[in-house]
Amino acid sequence: MPSESELAAEFGVSRATVRTVLAKLAAQGLILRRQGDGTYVNERVQQAKAHLQNIWDFACLIENNGYSPSIRVISKEVREATEDESRALAIEPGAALLSMTRLFCADGKPVILAHNVFPLSLFRVPIEEVDGTRRIRDIVRHDCQHDIAFAITEIHATQPAEEAASLLERSASEPLLLLKVAFYSRENIPLALGENYFDDATLRLNLVQVWG
Amino acid sequence: MPSESELAAEFGVSRATVRTVLAKLAAQGLILRRQGDGTYVNERVQQAKAHLQNIWDFACLIENNGYSPSIRVISKEVREATEDESRALAIEPGAALLSMTRLFCADGKPVILAHNVFPLSLFRVPIEEVDGTRRIRDIVRHDCQHDIAFAITEIHATQPAEEAASLLERSASEPLLLLKVAFYSRENIPLALGENYFDDATLRLNLVQVWG
DNA sequence: TAGTGGTCTAGACCACCCG
DNA sequence: GGGTGGTCTAGACCACTAG
Numbered sequence: 001m002p003s004e005s006e007l008a009a010e011f012g013v014s015r016a017t018v019r020t021v022l023a024k025l026a027a028q029g030l031i032l033r034r035q036g037d038g039t040y041v042n043e044r045v046q047q048a049k050a051h052l053q054n055i056w057d058f059a060c061l062i063e064n065n066g067y068s069p070s071i072r073v074i075s076k077e078v079r080e081a082t083e084d085e086s087r088a089l090a091i092e093p094g095a096a097l098l099s100m101t102r103l104f105c106a107d108g109k110p111v112i113l114a115h116n117v118f119p120l121s122l123f124r125v126p127i128e129e130v131d132g133t134r135r136i137r138d139i140v141r142h143d144c145q146h147d148i149a150f151a152i153t154e155i156h157a158t159q160p161a162e163e164a165a166s167l168l169e170r171s172a173s174e175p176l177l178l179l180k181v182a183f184y185s186r187e188n189i190p191l192a193l194g195e196n197y198f199d200d201a202t203l204r205l206n207l208v209q210v211w212g
Numbered sequence: 213m214p215s216e217s218e219l220a221a222e223f224g225v226s227r228a229t230v231r232t233v234l235a236k237l238a239a240q241g242l243i244l245r246r247q248g249d250g251t252y253v254n255e256r257v258q259q260a261k262a263h264l265q266n267i268w269d270f271a272c273l274i275e276n277n278g279y280s281p282s283i284r285v286i287s288k289e290v291r292e293a294t295e296d297e298s299r300a301l302a303i304e305p306g307a308a309l310l311s312m313t314r315l316f317c318a319d320g321k322p323v324i325l326a327h328n329v330f331p332l333s334l335f336r337v338p339i340e341e342v343d344g345t346r347r348i349r350d351i352v353r354h355d356c357q358h359d360i361a362f363a364i365t366e367i368h369a370t371q372p373a374e375e376a377a378s379l380l381e382r383s384a385s386e387p388l389l390l391l392k393v394a395f396y397s398r399e400n401i402p403l404a405l406g407e408n409y410f411d412d413a414t415l416r417l418n419l420v421q422v423w424g
Numbered sequence: 425t426a427g428t429g430g431t432c433t434a435g436a437c438c439a440c441c442c443g
Numbered sequence: 444g445g446g447t448g449g450t451c452t453a454g455a456c457c458a459c460t461a462g
């Protein structure tokens with residue numbers, strides 16, 4: 001790649017500005033930089049199918065794996081929070097939740113089963129109008145007027161329950177990846193929870209780690 | 213937290229220097245920053261047991277989960293590379309590998325089974341002198357004189373083979389997390405491979421994602 | 425309105441790699 | 444030795460939040 005000075009000249013900005021951009025690319029592993037040598041694009045990382053760092057969009061993840069994505073909303077209902085849910089969402093036990101179950105398909109084949117819950121009190125629109133085919137971030141932004149700032153995910157291997165296995169058209173004896181996510185706002189308020197079952201035989205999940 | 217200007221004054225550096233440090237903390241989710249407001253430590257992320265972003269040290273991961281770590285080297289031998297291994301390591305099929313199997317325990321209980329292979333040609337010392345209780349990065353640095361710059365990990369749920377299950381003292385019917393890692397140098401040369409079986413019932417793996 | 429973080433500039437010096 | 448990225452400075456202006 002061109003040097004920092006060349007890029008700065010080409011785009012008419014200072015070298016410091018170029019550096020902040022390149023630093024972000026380097027942190028994601030997309031470029032490799034060597035002092036005294038130069039900057040190189042990291043083809044190996046670019047070819048990685050799906051980067052765990054940004055799995056906020058399952059449809060996009062399915063597409064990156066080379067399939068055509070589709071979404072089916074299995075259910076959307078209001079119910080009371082369990083004790084675990086009320087603790088994780090910092091709401092009162094038994095408070096009302098919007099609970100949503102969705103199935104993501106790759107070329108028609110089910111690959112991700114996604115359960116999500118949101119405190120009902122967050123919603124500014126009738127829940128009939130909530131469009132379950134959108135990304136979690138977009139739902140929260142448009143229907144709750146909150147922005148998701150960060151998420152913490154627990155990664156597990158699990159023997160799926162009968163219902164989950166049958167929705168994913170897999171035998172209950174085959175293990176599945178389970179990603180349990182909690183979404184938070186910039187103010188550190190819990191906004192939503194997710195339990196996502198992945199068919200890791202079809203979808204490839206990659207994690208890129210960078211040192212230095 | 214103190215403002216950027218205060219920190220700059222306190223440490224006698226420029227505000228730009230303070231900002232590069234804070235930017236790194238924010239990228240890891242350890243602090244939250246709001247324009248016009250201030251900088252806050254993110255206790256939720258700090259409390260997360262083990263950050264997937266830096267699982268280069270299993271002993272440290274076990275410690276963060278609240279256990280006392282120990283390592284047992286199960287085997288260390290030289291053998292020929294399989295076809296998959298030679299492709300992943302960009303070496304000739306059948307080339308010699310150092311193959312190592314290690315078991316990490318938490319409070320004496322086995323929790324991680326780690327298989328690693330390295331091209332034998334990388335080593336600058338007799339393999340008898342390779343200390344299997346060290347971290348992969350330290351082994352590569354001291355015995356191969358290479359630095360690991362980045363790694364790409366595939367995440368799977370798997371039904372463990374008999375041998376793996378028995379080493380981890382688990383039933384073969386219980387699923388395990390499998391992390392398949394490839395390590396690369398700054399020059400994008402493959403340095404090592406890893407297949408790590410995790411007892412995710414005992415160890416908690418967290419992934420922090422940050423937006424904005 | 426005062427103070428915060430976000431963005432940017434135009435320099436400087438250093439460590440490092442390569443021919 | 445000449446060019447690279449790594450680090451740093453001392454400013455400037457802006458967008459935003461809060462009281």
